[in-house]
Amino acid sequence: METKDILQNLVSGIAIGSTYGLIGLGVVFLWQSIERINFANISSAMLSAYLFYTFYSEIGMGFFISFVLSVGIVALYGLGLRYLIHEPITKRGGGRLEFVVATLMICVLWLNVIIVFYGGLPKPFPPVFGKATDFVRFAGVSLPVVYFYIFLVVAILMAFLHFLLRKTLVGKSLRATAQNKEVAQLMGVNVNLTTSLAFMLSTTVVGIAGILLAPIYFVSLELGGGSIGIKGFSAAVMAGLIDPYGAVVGGILLGIIENFSTLFISSTYRDVISFLILVAVLIFKPKGIFVWSLHRD
Amino acid sequence: MKSKIFATLLVLALLTALSFGAIKVALCAPFTGLGSILGDYIKKGAKLAVEEINSTGGVLGEQIELTVYDTAANPSTAMNVVRRALFSDKVVAVFGPNMSSAVLGVHQLAQQAKTPMLVGATSPSFRFTKVHNPFLFRLRADDDVKVSQLVKYAVDVLGIKKPGVIYGSTDYCLAALDVAKREFGARGIEIVDAEQIKEGEKDATGQLLKLKNAGFDGLIGLTHEPEAAVVVKQLRQLEIDVPIIGFSAWGVPAFTDLAGDAAIGVYSVQGFNPNDSELAVRSFVAHYKSKWGEEPSDPAQAYYDGIYLLAKAIEIANSTDGEKLAEVLSNQLEMYGVQGMLKCDEHHNFTSICYISQFDGESWTIIDKLH
């Protein structure tokens, strides 16, 4: 095998991994801000992709308007999740598990709603991020143009979320709320506002991701319930669910592992290999990942 | 005012009368879940035929009533709905499931209920010569036929000597892989490498690099539509320039829409080509377009033909009795449909039509039409 090929495989792995990381960003953010797993979050990717497709390809609005509209609607969807799902469950004494089940079912619900309106056929995404045959080639390695947009957005979102969580008052209030609602309230944090913000931002991030991933994943049900959701979770968890950087690094790691297990071991068992590695990381990586483990006081 | 009420009552009475005497037919196809790509075409093809027949007076003076069930692309669910159709709704015939493993799981129920089951699933594994179910019929050419033609074309015309295969993980893909192995083997050609891309995967770099390193001189594509699009795009990306010939999922708009320009030059063995100049095809395409506003795609034509086959069989048998229908379908019926002359062969396949075509960026040019 030529070095060029190995390099190409690495670059492709990084590229596909960055798509996992992009979804992982939303997961980390929600965990950091409300300590919840939200399976309905991944639906935002599918929703925004289909919305963008409708506004841009079917109605013929401009790129910018379509983008803002789709992401805006998805942000409202986040708010809806809070008031229609999260709050009523909490009020009636339901816990994390009930939230997990409700959001899982919402995920299924959206898949079926999309099928009713758009059918099960994947739709081609308009070539706003370059055509299917547009590639960037450098030193024998090539990559579709769209990935450079993805890298850019990943970098921006990652830095933005990191900055927001670690460096701003908003982020501190978010994390304070996540750790202890009452204490945060006493400290003068507007818990109501921060919770809304957490929900909206997490769907917005995944919504932006959806539009960017659509050229690769197509405007399809895949975006709202395929393996990308689980891969996104894996990416976030790989590096401990603590930092946005971690999600991206975890995603890229996962992408590289996948591509190299295809190349050197077996394309048939690549999912088994990557999931086994994930489980091993979860069990054996002692620090960082075990922040919520039992024996830490 | 009175006349309005009267009219409404009349319509209602008519409707009940109609549905009372209706010939109940079930259609089981996938509409939900991630495997729901084909359900829409199936439904539209079948519905079109039902409406055409009903508008010209139905069969034996009765209307056909088509009930559509969702199998969720899951044999376990297919088991539920086929039972419902057969034992609860007591239909005259069942169309579908369209998935081979599901057909294998449920076809005995049709035998048990003595009701014909006409399917568009294409795996050779349930040929009559293998499962001996006199109630089971196939509306399309099976994959044994299609893949054999594919291999023949790949070797004889495209001159592929070192075929590389990319295949998916469903029964559709694996059955095709088995036939491809056998057919290449029969010609003394060895497949240099076969790599898998699972449904939903969006990066095939590893697989394609492996094929490249195995020195393949032609790609045999045995995947579903989205993966086909991923593969051709990445072939262009990696600048691997080999002839590409794909199985039936590589010859439909669902693939070319997603692949865009990357699909130019791809060969495919198709079960249906809307550009066929045959009168029956042209008329079917025109009707389908005016009814649904889009072009038909495989397997819409199969279920369209299927409904007509059933109607004809009921007429010949002058009955809706399942055993009589099965008898007529397997021995007496001969009919000209969209897929050419439809006649039940020893495998209980009604047709073995397929096309070898090439995509030119706009549509599929027929190179060869095979029977």
Place this chain on the structure above:
Amino acid sequence: MRVVNWKKILLIIALALVVVYPFLDKNDYRLYLANRALIHSILASGLVFLTGFAGQISLGQAGFYAIGAYTSAYITTRLGMPIILGIVCGILLSLGAGLILSIPSFKLKAFFLSLVTIAFGQIVYVLILNLQSITGGPYGFFGIPPMKVGQYYFDNKGYYYTFLIILVLVILIIYRIKNSYLGRSMFAINDDVIAAEVCGINSKQSKIFAFALSASLAGLAGSLYAHLAGFLSPEPFTFFESSNFVAMAVVGGLRNILGGTIGGVILTFLPEFLRFRGWENYYLIVTSLTVVLVVVFMPNGLGNIIFKLFRGKTHSHAIHKEITTLRKEKEGGTK
């Protein structure tokens, strides 16, 4: 002054209906659904035990279900062994897998654990697809023998009574565990792990036990399904099926001994009842919407409402029968 207890009469009628149901309904399709509902109930009862009683989460239950199904299918079809042996092996193998899967639960909580269970389910699914020589892969596994007693091959009626008896036994066992010191320890761990540990309760053991029991029940359900359906394919063993199982447990009620049964029956029948003409796209929307509404507005599940109807009020799960009767004895004695 005897007041007729309508509630009791209603309950007896309902139970009688359950027992004679196969003779009332000649519809083979509904009877088959009832059988699938019973299988789902067995599995969901295991999940209620795991989640509601022991506080652990599993989104990979379809993996155990698959292990049970394919093991029993393989042993009876390929090795020609008797069905009972197939079922026992199915249970044992999923039990083994459950034991392995319980290890991460010592250290991991909530999200991390659920991800491990998802990964487990995915791994099992991919293995089914790829181990074609054993599982038939995507082609499916065919010709699984039906259950029989002597020369009587089970029809849907036979399966119905078999599954019903198994379900009743399963519920009885769970009930007894719940009302014993084991159940008490589990509730304690669920409440406060550290306090339970210093009370001499081995939380690891308890978790292992819960995982093992729920995994064996899923394996049992799977092996029953294999013989009922007569064929297997990978599609019923996906992540979505796992989440469907969890939905059954939650809809039925996680704190309710009958939660699994109620949820299993409702979520098996609901989508099938909603298959109206022209609804082939909508029936699942309505189903998933129903689940969301139940979870959001009745986090304690439908089981609680049904219990309320019959009892007037719901009992805290903790007050167990043994103690209550002893208490009555004691109070009766002192007064």
Place this chain on the structure above:
Amino acid sequence: MILQAKNLTKVFGGVIANKEINLNVEEGTVTALIGPNGSGKTTFINQVSGVLKPTSGQILFKDKDITSLEAHDISRIGIARTFQKIRLFEKLTVIENVLVARRKFFKCGFLDIVFHTKRLKNEEKEQLDIALNLLQRLGLADEAWKMPGELPYGKRRALEIARALALEPKLLLLDEPAAGMTRNEFASIIDIIQKLKEQGITMLLVEHTMAFIRETSDKVYVLNFGEVIAEGTFEEMEHDPAVVAAYLGEESV
């Protein structure tokens, strides 16, 4: 010596919570552990009860090394404890709270449960009697069927002690048993401890309230910044300059 800590050290991410603590508890006595807030008293209790694992050092119980044992094993060999912030099983009744701790006395196995044997029924009955007796001893007999949430603070504390006693411990660790108590409750808790002492239960307690320590303790260890700075009787400690310095600014009752 029922309990010996040898050079016990606990480090939390760079912060030393306990530094080479050497501490002995004599059988049948009440030993108190005092010191300013954050001086590492609770950390010490947590290590002895197995809730935390020591960074280094050794813990001996009846001359046996228990350093690496887990919490449930430690409680099974005879060390029980209460918590500074009361931790009851809020979803279980009062009597069940006590019964949970009787777990180790059950000899029935899984099969007994499945078949609901006579042996199990008898055992349940037996344990219930013991638990009721225990509640009676701590003045909780009337509350046996209530939920812990319905009890006043003092009784919640008593219940926690009852639960610990249900383990039939040789050594009882009490983490601030008198914290937050009213005058009456305070007296009753002292009474409980006196009675336990008469029954021969060894106790190690953490307290802030000097009056409490004066009433109950035979020996006092003073901790400051994770280190033992003095040990002796209460009277000796009261006049120890190092102790007084450590408490400077702290209110001593």
